[in-house]
Structure formats: structure tokens, C-alpha cells
Amino acid sequence: MVGSTVCAVTEQADINDVPADIRERHATLSQEIEEHRQRYYFASPTISDAQFDELMHELEGIEEQYTSLRTPESPTQQVGAPVAEPGAGAEASWPPVEHLERMLSLDNAFTADDIAEWANRVEREVGTGARYLCEPKVDGLAVDIVYRDGKLATLATRGDGRTGEDITYNAQYVDAIPDRLTGTDEYPVPAVVEIRGEAVFPTEEFEAINAERGDLGLPLFANARNSGAGVLRQRMDRRKDKLDAAKSKADAAGNEGRAQATYERVLEEYERARRNLNRLTLVCHGIGRRDGFDIRLQSQGYEALKAWGLPVSDRPTVVPDLDAVRTYIDHYGEHRHDIGFEIDGVVVKVDQVDLQRQLGSTSRAPRWAIAFKYPPEEVTTKLIDIRVNVGRTGRVTPYGVMEPVKVAGSTVENATLHNASEVKRKGVLIGDTVVLRKAGDVIPEILGPVLELRDGTEREFVMPAECPACGTPLAPAKEGDVDIRCPNTRSCPSQLRERLFYLAGRSGFDIEAMGWEAGIALVEAGVVVDEGDVFSLDAERLKRVPLFTNAEGELTVNGRRLLDNLEKAKQQPLWRVLVSLSIRHVGPTAARALAGALGSMDAIVEASEEQLADTDGVGPTIAASVTEWFAVDWHQEIVRKWREAGVRMRDETDTSMPRTLEGLTVVVTGSLQDFSRDDAKEAILARGGKASGSVSKKTSFVVVGENAGSKHDKALELKVPVLDEAGFKVLLDSGPGEAAKVAQVRSAEPAE
Incomplete structure (x- = not known):
């Protein structure tokens, strides 16, 4: 007893040596962490895992410096959260059970x-x-x-x-x-x-569940972890009791009327819960x-x-x-x-x-x-405002403006909300604390609000009636469209800036020194009225753009580089020219298909909608979009200006290149030493093959470089022949017969 008293007095003395502000911060952190831990296990979290880790990391740092604060009651010494007592205000809780051996956490x-x-x-x-x-x-x-x-x-x-x-x-x-x-x-x-x-x-199952919930008008799950935990911990025994009771009432009512309707609703909820558990x-x-x-x-x-x-x-x-x-x-x-x-x-x-x-x-x-x-991919932050952006095809897209927050290794202030219907479906209000997700290089996306943190000051977003860039009334392109658009396609400065940026991108003409700022500067200086003027730029016109001139009014290094790159871009293949026209639905895949099948801009313009639709990889939607685009006078003028400026409008057919890959589908994945991704695709297409982005049983070969990832695994699983870079060169030089001799074909094997 005396020993215990001495120990307690010593511990109290140690704690008293800790500065008061540190003790206060430790107590505040401990309480905050415990509240978040309870929410994580028994309710809806209001902060992300990464933000919880930051709080815990701070608490551990304090206890590392002031060890007397590291008591058995500290959150740093706890694992998980205690099980709520059934009947004690925790309707969803299950009875407790002791583990045979303690389940520890991880540092x-x-x-x-x-x-x-x-x-x-x-x-x-x-x-x-x-x-x-x-x-x-x-x-x-x-x-x-x-x-x-x-x-x-x-x-x-x-x-x-x-x-x-x-x-x-x-x-x-x-x-x-x-x-x-x-x-x-x-x-x-x-x-x-x-x-x-x-x-x-x-x-895939999580995405399917959210798609189903969206169709039913139910709130979407924010992430796979928390929704999976909620699904597994739900009281299915009580759902079954509720279902049995509803069925008894329906049977007693002759399976008609309100009792039958209630039973069908309860049955649907039960079946959905059962399906989700099995997912x-x-x-x-x-x-x-x-x-x-x-x-x-x-x-x-x-x-x-x-x-x-x-x-x-x-x-x-x-x-x-x-x-x-x-x-x-x-x-x-x-x-x-x-x-x-x-x-x-x-x-x-x-x-x-x-x-x-x-x-x-x-x-x-x-x-x-x-x-x-890893750096967090989901965080919570404040949604300050919802604004709209007008894209290159006139589509008006809402986006969230947020308090800056670090996610997936970068600081994010803006995130997409897709369209007005999506804003409503996600239930997001201006002023909400929202869950933000950014996966790798994917555009940041607002997943939904943290409802528990609303205080009544939030307000709904109202889609503008006029284009914020040019003042033109907004409307759907056609009846039934979810998106609304600015119809002032040619003159809207926002659309023009976006189209200039797009045509200079890697999928378009790939023009260095013509990024977002350059596009804005060219439009504001008035040297580009539409994209048709891009290849008519010369030194005198470019000197009218402050971004590309020095204090003496001469072109900067970037200005001269832009002119050089514009000249080189004129020799890009036809498919890149098609992509750069910003025709709706025509990306690199469709553009390659059109260029490969028809060979010249004139042939594409003259082709009927049916001929275009019959092209492998095109189809009726893209064909209609191409036909509509070329029917517009000022669109034709863009093509005329580019042609007169020397832009290549026809692909030269290399008759010396044998079409050894005719009818074959080849997937390239990972990094190759002697080929860029585009070079590899061009080599396949030039020999009559199809360059695909996904592996299936119809794939002829999969070429793997460094960091090949899941496509390599899929090829092994489906027993598709796999080639390394040397094997790819054999395929290109000698054809599929010789390549098959050096290919790897086997079932996937588990790692050690």
C-alpha cells in the first residue's frame, strides 16, 4: 500500500512538471481523438483517416517528450474502441464476445x-x-x-x-x-x-452498389471501408424479424393492400442488404x-x-x-x-x-x-463556393472551391462536381464540410457532405442561366440532355481558351510552349479569333502578345520556341489533326480509326454518316457528331486555314510496310526503353494491327515493360501470350509466328 502511494505521488509530481499549456493540449487531443474513434466505429466519421492519424501523431509526440502523460488511459495505448452495451442507446450494436488472443493495432x-x-x-x-x-x-x-x-x-x-x-x-x-x-x-x-x-x-462491387443506390435515389456511400463496415455490422437478425412480421401481416390481409405493399418494401430492403453482404x-x-x-x-x-x-x-x-x-x-x-x-x-x-x-x-x-x-486520398475540407467552368465543347460544369487541403501528395483547392444533377444527387450545399477524394493523377472529386457537421448556414447551389464568360443564355444542346451548354461556340472566350489548350496537348498537335497561360494570352491580345488562326501566327503577330515579348518588345525564348514548335506540328499525322478539331466524342481512339480507314481529311468530310458509322471503332453516335461538326461553316473555315498554313491533311501510305499484324490485337503496358507509348501504338497500327488498352481473351499479345501492373497479371490468367520488349521487336520485325516462339504463356502464380 505504501509502495502504491509513493508511486502515485511520484507520478503526480512528474505530471506537475509538464507545462500547463502542454497538459491542456494533451487533454484536448485525447478527448478529440476518443470522440473521433467512437464516431469511426459506431457512427459516421467527420474527419478522414489521414486527419485522425495527424491528431494521433501529435499526441504521440507530446507523450514521447513528456512520458508521464503516457498512461494506460491515453488513446495512444488503446486499440480500436470498446463495444457498446446492447440496449444502452446503441440499437445497432451486437452482443460482446472476447477474443481468444488480443487483437493488436499497428504502429x-x-x-x-x-x-x-x-x-x-x-x-x-x-x-x-x-x-x-x-x-x-x-x-x-x-x-x-x-x-x-x-x-x-x-x-x-x-x-x-x-x-x-x-x-x-x-x-x-x-x-x-x-x-x-x-x-x-x-x-x-x-x-x-x-x-x-x-x-x-x-x-467493382463498391461501384456497383453506389450505382444501384443512385438509381434508387439513395445517398451514395462515401468510401468502401466505412460502407463495408456498416454493411457487415448491420443487425440482419432484426431485419429478418421485421421481414417475418411484415409477411405475417400481409398473409393475414390476403396479400393485398397496404400490408402487402409494406411487406414488398421490407423484402426489397432485406434483399438489398443480403446482396450487399455477399459482395x-x-x-x-x-x-x-x-x-x-x-x-x-x-x-x-x-x-x-x-x-x-x-x-x-x-x-x-x-x-x-x-x-x-x-x-x-x-x-x-x-x-x-x-x-x-x-x-x-x-x-x-x-x-x-x-x-x-x-x-x-x-x-x-x-x-x-x-x-x-501512403499519402491520404480522402480528406475532409470546407466547401467555400460552387462555381462553373465552360469547357471546349460549351459544356458548363460546376466545380467546388474549397479551403486548401493536402491530398494524395498535392494541395487541392478545386474539385469537379460534373453537372447540376450530380450536385443535387450528392446533396452538397455551399458551406458544407465535404469528403474530397483524389486518386493518383485523377481529377479531385467531391464525394459528399459530412451531414453531422451542418449548422444551418449552408445554402443550395443555383445553376446560372447565362454563360459567365460571354453572357449567352445557357441551354441543353438537345432535349433530355443532362448537361447545359453555352451555344456561343465560336466566340465564347472560355471555350476558345479550352480548345487552344486542348489542341496543343499531348493527344492533339503536342505543341510545347502553348499551355494554358499562352492560350489566355493569345485570346486576350486578339491575335487568335478562333483556332484556325493558330498556324498563321508569325513573329510580328506574336510580338503583340506581352507574354511572349521582353522589355525591348522582342520575342522571348519561349516565343521563338512556340513558332518553331508550330512549324513542326504541321507534320503531325491525320489522327492528331482530327483530335485537335474538338469534335464532340472524337478522342484519339476514334480519330485513329477514321484516319486509318479513310486516309485523308477530304475523304472524311465527303463520307456519308452511314460510311462513317460502319468504320470499326466509330459507330453511329460518333458518326453523327462528325457529320454535324463539318456542316458548320466556321468549322470548315478552320480546316481551310490550317490547310493553307501547311498542316498535313492526308496520311502517306507506306506500301513498303508489310501488314503482318492484320487482324491481331496487341496491348502494351508498362514502360518500354526504346518506345514511347505512342510510338508503340503507331508501330502496331502501321502493320495493320489494333492497339488496345485492355486485356481480354481476344487479345493476341500483351507487351510488358517495367511496372506493368494488373494487365500483365490478367494476361497470365487468361493465358494470353506475353512479350517483353525484345519479343515486341520480334513481333514487329518478323510477325506473330516468330513472336509466339519467344512469348511467355502460363497461368498466374501466387507470389512467395
Whole structure:
């Protein structure tokens, strides 16, 4: 008793040594984190995972400096969240169940230095013999599954790591969770085994669910992780009771009237919930308690899981050192969207179980594992305003103006909202706190509002009636169109700027020194009335544009470079000229098809709509759009001006090039050393082949370079012949017969 008193007095003295402002910040952070943790597990989160990580990181930093604040009650020492007591205001909660072994969390790393520091600690503790198992970190709901004598006993959420929610009832609806384990001679079914994994919606299933909800007028799910957790934790037993009660009432009413209508509505809701549960998949990644069975390696445990019939990823890889860990992390940082479900990082584990035991655990996380977290792709921020942009085809697109926020490694202030109907469907109001997503190079998108943070000051967005750039009344191009457009196509300055930027882009004439600012400057200086004037630019006209002149009024280096690049652009192939005309629906694929089939601008102009539609890769919609475009006088004038300026209007047919790839479809993926992506496509098309962007059973060859990703895996799965760059050169030089001899054809094999 005396010892306890002395300890308490000493601890109190240590806490009193902490500056008051630090103690106050620690208390505020602890309370804020706990509130967000409760929302994350039992309600709707109001901040993103990355913002939660930032709060936790700050709290850990304070406790690292002032260790007396690191008490067992601190959020840094907790795992998950306690299970809500059934009947205590938590209608959706399930009964609690204790895990056989505690489910720990993982410490996080955010930089290469963090990973190196962790690896150095491992080496100090166990020497240099550690090997590392790396695997993508699935962004799902952590679950604990117990099998006794091979039969499913319990399915539970993580909860606080010791006690989770018993959601076993819902397992019957999830095909990915086997009711019984199978066994092999090497891995017989143990008497008791506790499996750890993540339940998650595959990307395609999540998109299908949201499409269905959109059709039904229901709010869209914000992300796969939270929606998957909500679906798996829903009280399906109560839904079934409600359905049975509704059916009894309908039967008593002779299956007519209001009772029957109610039953049909409840049945539809039940069936939708059942379907969504079955859309979940499970990725198993660990073993807790095990009786009558042990493993020497973590990777061996994954082999056992697979042998028992449990779903595991084929991407975990055992690597020998820290450099290989970094390579693995970098690879999945570039290919995180090729996996088929959401990941938010890479988990790195010491593979040897005896070394894991030496390293041990803290109160919340094992010391033998760490999670490297990628920059966030979803964050929350304030929507300050909704404005509209007028695109190159006159389409008026709303976009959100937000408080600047860092997402996916870059600072974002604007995000697309597509059209007025989409704004309404997402339920976004000006002044909302919104969920923002940016995946890689994809344009940032507002997913929806955080309803819990509304305070009544928000207001609806009203689509303008007139073009903000030229004042022309806005209207749909035709009856039934979702989009509204500015019909002042030729003279609207916003449309012209967008078209100039587009024709100078990589899919168009590919003109360096003619970016967005240059387009604005050319229009404002009046030297370009429409895009037909671009190739008539000369030094005298360009001197009237301040952006391209120096203090003495002479052309800058960029000005001279623009003129040189315009001259080179005149020799671009016909398909690039077609793309640069900004004909609605005509992108690179359709333009290549038209240029390849008809060969000249004159032939395309003279072709009937039916002839255009019959061209492989074109079809009636694109054909109608092409015909309509060339029927406009000032459009014809653009083509005339370009022709007179020397722009090439016909592709020269190379009769010396044998059409050895006629009828073949070739997919190129990854980076090739001697070919750009466009060069590779041109080489295929010149020999009569089709260059496709997706792999199917109809694909003839897949050419793989560095970082080939999922298309390579798909080719192996479908047994499509795979060529490396040397094999691609054989295909081009000697044809498919010789290429087949050097191609790789096999089924996909799981990684080690």
C-alpha cells in the first residue's frame, strides 16, 4: 500500500512538471481523438483517416517528450474502441464476445526514415538475420474468426482488441467466409484456430452498389471501408424479424393492400442488404490462438490459411533487406489502384516467428510489424463556393472551391462536381464540410457532405442561366440532355481558351510552349479569333502578345520556341489533326480509326454518316457528331486555314510496310526503353494491327515493360501470350509466328 502511494505521488509530481499549456493540449487531443474513434466505429466519421492519424501523431509526440502523460488511459495505448452495451442507446450494436488472443493495432510509418528507424530497432534487438514479409495494407474492417474442429464458431469485430461485437449471425450471408475449413496432409485442420483478416468491398462491387443506390435515389456511400463496415455490422437478425412480421401481416390481409405493399418494401430492403453482404470479400493476414498447430514463419501461416480454404492475397512477398522493402512500398504506391480493393499502405512484418517473440509487443502494437501509410486520398475540407467552368465543347460544369487541403501528395483547392444533377444527387450545399477524394493523377472529386457537421448556414447551389464568360443564355444542346451548354461556340472566350489548350496537348498537335497561360494570352491580345488562326501566327503577330515579348518588345525564348514548335506540328499525322478539331466524342481512339480507314481529311468530310458509322471503332453516335461538326461553316473555315498554313491533311501510305499484324490485337503496358507509348501504338497500327488498352481473351499479345501492373497479371490468367520488349521487336520485325516462339504463356502464380 505504501509502495502504491509513493508511486502515485511520484507520478503526480512528474505530471506537475509538464507545462500547463502542454497538459491542456494533451487533454484536448485525447478527448478529440476518443470522440473521433467512437464516431469511426459506431457512427459516421467527420474527419478522414489521414486527419485522425495527424491528431494521433501529435499526441504521440507530446507523450514521447513528456512520458508521464503516457498512461494506460491515453488513446495512444488503446486499440480500436470498446463495444457498446446492447440496449444502452446503441440499437445497432451486437452482443460482446472476447477474443481468444488480443487483437493488436499497428504502429504507423509515414516516411522512408520512419521505416529505416523501425528496421534499425529490429536489428538492435535480434541482429541482422531478420527477413521481412511485405503485403498491401487492406483498408477494411478488421475481423476475428474462430474455427473449432474446422467449423465456424464466431465472427467478431476488433472492438477494443480484447472484446469485439459478435456478428456471427451475418456470416451466413458472406460467401467469402467459409462455414467449414478444409485441410491437407501438410496443413490439417487444427482443433482451434483464430483467424485475423479484413472485410472489404472489392472496387467493382463498391461501384456497383453506389450505382444501384443512385438509381434508387439513395445517398451514395462515401468510401468502401466505412460502407463495408456498416454493411457487415448491420443487425440482419432484426431485419429478418421485421421481414417475418411484415409477411405475417400481409398473409393475414390476403396479400393485398397496404400490408402487402409494406411487406414488398421490407423484402426489397432485406434483399438489398443480403446482396450487399455477399459482395464483401475477406483478406486473411494473420493467426491468433492456435491449438495443435504452430508455424515457424509468418509466410508459412499464409500457406496454411490458403490450404484451409480461406481467402488470402497473392501479393505478400518475403524480402531480405530494407532496400527491398522500400522497392515493394514504392511499387504499390504506384499500383495501389491495380489490386481490386482499397489499400492505404503496406504492412511490413518480421517473417520469422521466433524473432517476433523476441521482439514482443507494446500495450497496443507488436514491435515486429509496422504499417507504412501512403499519402491520404480522402480528406475532409470546407466547401467555400460552387462555381462553373465552360469547357471546349460549351459544356458548363460546376466545380467546388474549397479551403486548401493536402491530398494524395498535392494541395487541392478545386474539385469537379460534373453537372447540376450530380450536385443535387450528392446533396452538397455551399458551406458544407465535404469528403474530397483524389486518386493518383485523377481529377479531385467531391464525394459528399459530412451531414453531422451542418449548422444551418449552408445554402443550395443555383445553376446560372447565362454563360459567365460571354453572357449567352445557357441551354441543353438537345432535349433530355443532362448537361447545359453555352451555344456561343465560336466566340465564347472560355471555350476558345479550352480548345487552344486542348489542341496543343499531348493527344492533339503536342505543341510545347502553348499551355494554358499562352492560350489566355493569345485570346486576350486578339491575335487568335478562333483556332484556325493558330498556324498563321508569325513573329510580328506574336510580338503583340506581352507574354511572349521582353522589355525591348522582342520575342522571348519561349516565343521563338512556340513558332518553331508550330512549324513542326504541321507534320503531325491525320489522327492528331482530327483530335485537335474538338469534335464532340472524337478522342484519339476514334480519330485513329477514321484516319486509318479513310486516309485523308477530304475523304472524311465527303463520307456519308452511314460510311462513317460502319468504320470499326466509330459507330453511329460518333458518326453523327462528325457529320454535324463539318456542316458548320466556321468549322470548315478552320480546316481551310490550317490547310493553307501547311498542316498535313492526308496520311502517306507506306506500301513498303508489310501488314503482318492484320487482324491481331496487341496491348502494351508498362514502360518500354526504346518506345514511347505512342510510338508503340503507331508501330502496331502501321502493320495493320489494333492497339488496345485492355486485356481480354481476344487479345493476341500483351507487351510488358517495367511496372506493368494488373494487365500483365490478367494476361497470365487468361493465358494470353506475353512479350517483353525484345519479343515486341520480334513481333514487329518478323510477325506473330516468330513472336509466339519467344512469348511467355502460363497461368498466374501466387507470389512467395
